[in-house]
Amino acid sequence: MRTEPGRQGGRTGRPEAGRWGRFLSGFKRIVGMPDYPGYLEHMAERHPGCAVLSEREFFEAQVNARYGNGASRCC
Amino acid sequence: MNRILWVLVSLVGAAAWGVIALNRGETISAAWLVLAAVGTYLVGYRFYSRFLANRVFGLDGRATPAERLNNGRDYCPTTRWVLFGHHFAAIAGAGPLVGPVLAAQFGWLPGTIWIVFGVVLGGAVQDFVILFGSMRRDGKSLGQMAKDEIGPITGLFAMIAILAIMIILLAVLALVVTNALKDSPWGIFSILCTIPIALGMGLWMRIIRPGKTIEATVVGVILLVVALVGGRYVALSPTLAPLFTHGGLTIAWGLMIYGFIASVLPVWLLLAPRDYLSTFMKIGTIVLLAVGILIVRPPLQMPALTRFIDGTGPVFAGKLFPFAFITIACGAISGFHALVSSGTTPKMIRRESDAPLIGYGGMLTESFVAIMALCAACALDPGVYFSINAPLGALGGTVVSAAEQIRQWGFTVTPEQLTALARSVGEASLLGRVGGAPSLAVGMAHIFSGAFGASLMGLWYHFAIMFEALFILTTLDAGTRVGRFMLQEFLAHVWAPLGRTSWYPSNLLASGLVTAAWGYFLVQGVLDPLGGINSLWPLFGISNQLLAAVALCVGTTLIIKAGKVRYAWVTLLPLAWLLAVTLTAGWQKIFAADPRLGFLAHARATAGRLAEGNLDPAIGARLIWNDRVDAALAGIFMVVVVALVIASVREWLLVIQGRKPATVKETPFVESAYAN
Numbered sequence: 001m002r003t004e005p006g007r008q009g010g011r012t013g014r015p016e017a018g019r020w021g022r023f024l025s026g027f028k029r030i031v032g033m034p035d036y037p038g039y040l041e042h043m044a045e046r047h048p049g050c051a052v053l054s055e056r057e058f059f060e061a062q063v064n065a066r067y068g069n070g071a072s073r074c075c
Numbered sequence: 076m077n078r079i080l081w082v083l084v085s086l087v088g089a090a091a092w093g094v095i096a097l098n099r100g101e102t103i104s105a106a107w108l109v110l111a112a113v114g115t116y117l118v119g120y121r122f123y124s125r126f127l128a129n130r131v132f133g134l135d136g137r138a139t140p141a142e143r144l145n146n147g148r149d150y151c152p153t154t155r156w157v158l159f160g161h162h163f164a165a166i167a168g169a170g171p172l173v174g175p176v177l178a179a180q181f182g183w184l185p186g187t188i189w190i191v192f193g194v195v196l197g198g199a200v201q202d203f204v205i206l207f208g209s210m211r212r213d214g215k216s217l218g219q220m221a222k223d224e225i226g227p228i229t230g231l232f233a234m235i236a237i238l239a240i241m242i243i244l245l246a247v248l249a250l251v252v253t254n255a256l257k258d259s260p261w262g263i264f265s266i267l268c269t270i271p272i273a274l275g276m277g278l279w280m281r282i283i284r285p286g287k288t289i290e291a292t293v294v295g296v297i298l299l300v301v302a303l304v305g306g307r308y309v310a311l312s313p314t315l316a317p318l319f320t321h322g323g324l325t326i327a328w329g330l331m332i333y334g335f336i337a338s339v340l341p342v343w344l345l346l347a348p349r350d351y352l353s354t355f356m357k358i359g360t361i362v363l364l365a366v367g368i369l370i371v372r373p374p375l376q377m378p379a380l381t382r383f384i385d386g387t388g389p390v391f392a393g394k395l396f397p398f399a400f401i402t403i404a405c406g407a408i409s410g411f412h413a414l415v416s417s418g419t420t421p422k423m424i425r426r427e428s429d430a431p432l433i434g435y436g437g438m439l440t441e442s443f444v445a446i447m448a449l450c451a452a453c454a455l456d457p458g459v460y461f462s463i464n465a466p467l468g469a470l471g472g473t474v475v476s477a478a479e480q481i482r483q484w485g486f487t488v489t490p491e492q493l494t495a496l497a498r499s500v501g502e503a504s505l506l507g508r509v510g511g512a513p514s515l516a517v518g519m520a521h522i523f524s525g526a527f528g529a530s531l532m533g534l535w536y537h538f539a540i541m542f543e544a545l546f547i548l549t550t551l552d553a554g555t556r557v558g559r560f561m562l563q564e565f566l567a568h569v570w571a572p573l574g575r576t577s578w579y580p581s582n583l584l585a586s587g588l589v590t591a592a593w594g595y596f597l598v599q600g601v602l603d604p605l606g607g608i609n610s611l612w613p614l615f616g617i618s619n620q621l622l623a624a625v626a627l628c629v630g631t632t633l634i635i636k637a638g639k640v641r642y643a644w645v646t647l648l649p650l651a652w653l654l655a656v657t658l659t660a661g662w663q664k665i666f667a668a669d670p671r672l673g674f675l676a677h678a679r680a681t682a683g684r685l686a687e688g689n690l691d692p693a694i695g696a697r698l699i700w701n702d703r704v705d706a707a708l709a710g711i712f713m714v715v716v717v718a719l720v721i722a723s724v725r726e727w728l729l730v731i732q733g734r735k736p737a738t739v740k741e742t743p744f745v746e747s748a749y750a751n
Contacts, residue, residue, distance in 0.1 A: 024289060029153055030160035031354045032419075033288040042147030056285030060343065065149060066419075067342035067350070067553070 034062035081121060088114015095187075099379055105450035106372040108183070112191045112446045116439045119195035124435035127200065131634060131642040132207045134427040138747040140213045141423050150214070152425035152749075155432055161423070162437040164354045165415045166202070167361070169248055169547050170405025170619075171441050173511035175449035176518075177612060178402040179460065180390040182380040183453040185399045187446065193400075193407030194442035197649035201623055202412045203434035204630035204646060209417035210424055211741040217417045217626060223740050224632045225726050232719050233625050237414070238561050239712070240618035242589070244411075245334070245554045246596035247611045248547045251510035253326045253601060254608075255540050260319035261310035261501050263326070265537060266544045267319070268302035269352070270333075276348035292351045299352065299545075303537055310501055323601040330551065331594040338555035338586045339579075346552050353546035360542045364447050364519060371525040373454035381457075382485060389465035389484070390509070391609045392671035397660040400652075401616035406445025408649060410622025412438065413629075426749050451518030452511075458488025459496060463514040466606030467507030477506050501533035509606040512543045558589035599701045602694075605671065610705055613664055617709060620657045621716050624650060628723040635727050636739045643727075654720065661713040665706045674709070678702035 021037065028035045036055050043052045053061065091111035094103065128134045144150040153161070178186045209215055215223070218237070222230025256262045275298075276291040284290070309315045321329075337345050386394035391402065405411070416434060424430055452460060458481045462470065470477040474490035481488050497505045500520060505513060516539035523535040560576060562585045567574020573581045600607025627650040634643050667673030670680035678699045685695040729735040 026154065026157040026160075028288065029157050030164060030358070031292075031351055032161065032164070033292075033351060034286065036286055039147050042145070042151075046145065046147070054285075056281075059280065059286040059288075062148065063343050063347045067346050067556075 032066060034059050081118075084114055084117050084121075088118060095184075102374045102376065104372045104374055105368060105454055108187055108375070108446060108450055109368060112187070112443060115191050115195060116443065119199070120431070120436055120439060123195060124199070124203065124431040127203060127435070127645060128428075128431045131639060131645055132204070133637070134207070134430060135744075136747050137427060138745040138749075139210060139424045139427060140421065140742070141425060142747060142749065143742075143745055144213065144422075149419065150422045153423040155425065155429040158420065158423050158425075158429070159433050159437055159440075160358070162415065162420045162433050163440050164358060165419070166409075166412045166437060167357065167441045167444055168405070168550060169251065169512075169543055170409060170411070171445040172448045172515055172543065173251060174403040174405055174612075174616070175445045176452040176511035176515045177390055177464070177608065178399050179377060179449060179452040180381060180383050180388040180464065181395055181399055182378050182384070183375050183449060184379040185384070185395055186403055186449050189400055189403055190407050190442055190445045190449065193403075194438060197652065198406075198408035198412070198442065198623075199435040199438040200645055200649060201408060201410075201626050201630065202416050202438040203431065204633065205413045205626050206416040206421055206424075206430055206434035208629065208633045209421040210427070210430060211739075213742050214422040215417065217413045217629065220417065220633075221625065221629050224629060224636065225723055229625075229628075229719055229722050232715050232722075234561065236618070236622050236625055236712075236715055238558060239708070240411070240615075240622050241554055241558050241561075242592045243596065243611065243615045243618050243708075245551055245558075245593035246600065247608075247615045248550055249327065249330045249334075249593065249597045250600040250607050250611060251512050252330065252544050252547050253323050253597070254508050254510040255512040255516070255544065256321075256326055257323045257508075258320055258504070259310075259502055259540075260316040261306040261533075261537055262540050262544070263319045263321060264309040264315075265299075265302045265306040265541050266548070268305070269299065269349070269541070269545055269548070270345075272298045272302065273345055273349040273352060276352070277344040280348065281343045288351060291348065292355055295348065295352050296355060299356070299541070303534065303541060306537060307501060307533065324598070327594070327597050327601045330548075330597070331590055333548070334551040334555045334593075335586055335590040337552040338559060338590070339582055346549070346556070349545075349549045349552065353549045356542050356545055360539075361444055361447075364451070364522065365443075367519075367522040367526040368447055368450055371522050373450065373522060373525070375450070375453045376455060377453035377457050377460065386669070386672070389461060389469050391612060392669065393613070393660070393663060397656040397663070398613065400656045401613050401620065401660045403445065404616045404619040404623075406442050406448075408620070408623050408653070409441075410619050410624070410626055412441075413622065413626035426747060448515055451515055451522060454521060455514065455518050456486075456488060456492075458486040459492070459517070460514055461486060462488060462493055463505050463508050463517065464511070465507065466509055466604075466609070468604050468606065470507055472506075474504075474506065499532045500536035502536075507606070509608045511608075512540065516540045516543070555586060555589050555593075558592075559585040562589055599704075602697075603701075604698075609671065610674070610701075613660060614705060614708060614712075617657055617661055617664070617712050620653050621712050624653050624657065624716050625719060627653065628719060632723060632726060633739060635730050636737050638737045640731055650720075654716070657716060658713060661709045664709045674702045674706035678706075 025035050025038050036058050039058055040052060043050060088111055091107050091114055094107045095111055141150050141152040145152060175186050208220055218230055218233045221233040272295050276295045279291045280288055309319055384395040461481050462477050470480050474493040478488055478490045516536050519539040520532050520535035524532050563574050563576055572578060575581055596611060600611050603610060627646045630646040631643055663672060665674055668676050670677040681695055681698045684690045730737050
């Protein structure tokens with residue numbers, strides 16, 4: 001059987017985050033807000049042992065990446 | 076079972092079109108338009124998007140950039156429905172709300188047909204092909220793809236097109252806000268309040284409770300509602316109301332100052348919180364509007380076709396062809412989407428098989444928003460619609476003169492009706508509030524108060540105005556920034572330090588230049604005796620369709636180079652239609668003999684009035700200069716589009732004749748770990 005990273009946790013399935021946590025995570029991504037719990041999970045899953053950004057550093061980095069060179073948006 | 080369901084969907088859609096076709100001359104319910112549109116969307120999505128995905132693009136089980144380059148940030152596999160929401164929020168703005176409202180002067184039928192069939196065969200195809208191309212190239216932008224696949228000149232044209240469309244877009248959106256807010260203390264107060272609310276949210280999210288975006292946004296939305304209710308007391312107060320009552324020119328300058336300052340502030344302070352607020356409001360209001368239309372099912376008061384298809388319409392000049400198809404860009408086909416489809420979205424797709432829902436389905440949803448805006452405008456009494464959307468110059472300054480003029484156009488409305496309507500929404504007057512937003516707000520207020528309580532008409536009206544102004548102001552900020560970065564890229568060729576985006580003097584200079592550019596067109600629109608929308612909205616439509624032509628040329632190139640010439644019609648068909656529309660409209664805007672339509676004819680007419688001594692020489696000289704600038708701009712758009720098509724066709728012929736290898740510059744195939 002093939003593995004399905006998305007189904008077992010990761011940022012997409014996230015069974016351990018609970019229904020409310022998944023809803024918040026989805027909401028944040030729709031609006032384009034930084035999703036810190038999702039980031040922590042990604043780091044734990046893909047890069048265990050690496051240093052992670054603090055919530056504030058992550059927020060700044062994400063906001064700058066999204067809006068720093070002009071958000072692509074529509075009429 | 077499945078097959079029965081699809082037969083049913085098709086039958087319901089066809090039946091709704093049947094009702095529309097057979098009930099000409101009688102008033103029908105807006106619900107039929109919604110039903111016909113949704114039925115067509117579903118059939119288009121189920122069959123045409125699948126045809127595009129499987130046959131034309133050949134989507135397969137390969138890993139997406141999000142899977143291969145996953146960094147937990149911009150490249151990040153995202154569940155399809157979440158990404159669908161994200162993509163939709165990024166593509167839908169003021170465009171699909173304003174265009175259909177303006178085009179309602181032709182009646183509800185032309186707009187409906189163009190929005191529904193334009194999207195299924197054109198707009199959604201464009202979004203999908205660009206999303207597909209970018210997804211196969213690690214999320215490259217439209218400009219880069221144009222450069223890689225067609226040639227460097229095309230890349231340059233694409234850049235110029237993007238910068239030009241940005242300037243016109245910002246000017247016309249700022250004009251929409253100006254017309255909605257002029258002499259409206261309630262509106263100005265509540266919109267001004269959004270600035271400190273957003274600043275407070277920004278400080279909260281960055282300094283007081285870092286990263287807590289949701290709580291800041293919830294508090295922000297509550298404060299917005301407080302500001303909305305507070306606006307009513309400001310408007311009623313004899314001491315406060317004059318402080319917040321301003322004419323068009325003052326508001327225009329205010330918007331320019333706002334746009335300039337906002338675009339040089341740090342993004343976390345104003346832009347990001349504003350964007351969260353406006354996205355939240357956008358999704359909420361659109362859902363509310365859909366529910367409202369379904370509950371109220373308003374009858375369409377506007378005729379299916381009006382006499383103004385002959386080109387004499389007061390909202391904007393020009394015949395049904397090509398101007399209905401220029402006026403409604405967003406909602407049917409919008410070149411701007413190509414920038415989003417080759418921006419953040421392709422980096423977040425989890426599996427290739429999710430792409431049809433996001434690329435094709437996202438655009439169908441925007442088209443649905445356009446249909447709802449059309450319903451809201453056409454549910455208004457036509458007399459009321461024209462009293463709001465015709466320029467003051469045509470209506471005269473009083474409700475009596477307006478009612479008389481509207482009677483001459485063949486619709487009935489009494490002066491008392493107009494006064495009562497303005498009073499019910501808490502405004503001194505709604506006459507000549509061109510730009511679409513106010514009449515849409517009246518239509519939405521009708522629907523909302525019909526569905527959720529009739530006593531709150533004024534509140535609903537200002538809620539709708541705030542909702543539109545909120546995201547238009549966000550666009551002014553973000554758009555000025557995008558323009559600034561592009562300009563800095565150009566300026567770097569003149570003097571290298573000007574290209575440094577971290578150098579404050581360079582930022583100030585570039586932001587100032589971009590603001591001055593859109594501000595020029597904005598002031599021109601405010602002073603225009605024909606109302607401004609008449610000249611600026613067609614220019615915006617032409618530039619947006621021009622960008623769509625760029626995107627479709629790139630799409631056609633991708634298909635031909637993938638060795639699928641036999642399927643190239645999927646993009647060539649909408650491209651041919653767009654070229655016919657854009658070039659005809661551009662030509663007419665420049666050379667038509669009617670001074671309301673042609674820029675040069677208007678300049679000549681103004682010169683004539685000057686010579687007769689009927690016009691202040693300073694104003695006259697300015698009007699003539701503006702006309703010539705507009706004509707030159709339309710000319711540049713036409714030249715760019717023709718040059719681009721020639722370059723693309725040359726490339727296609729080289730590939731088809733075998734003189735150039737039919738290979739695409741895709742990232743190599745990697746098997747996906749996700750089950751497809």
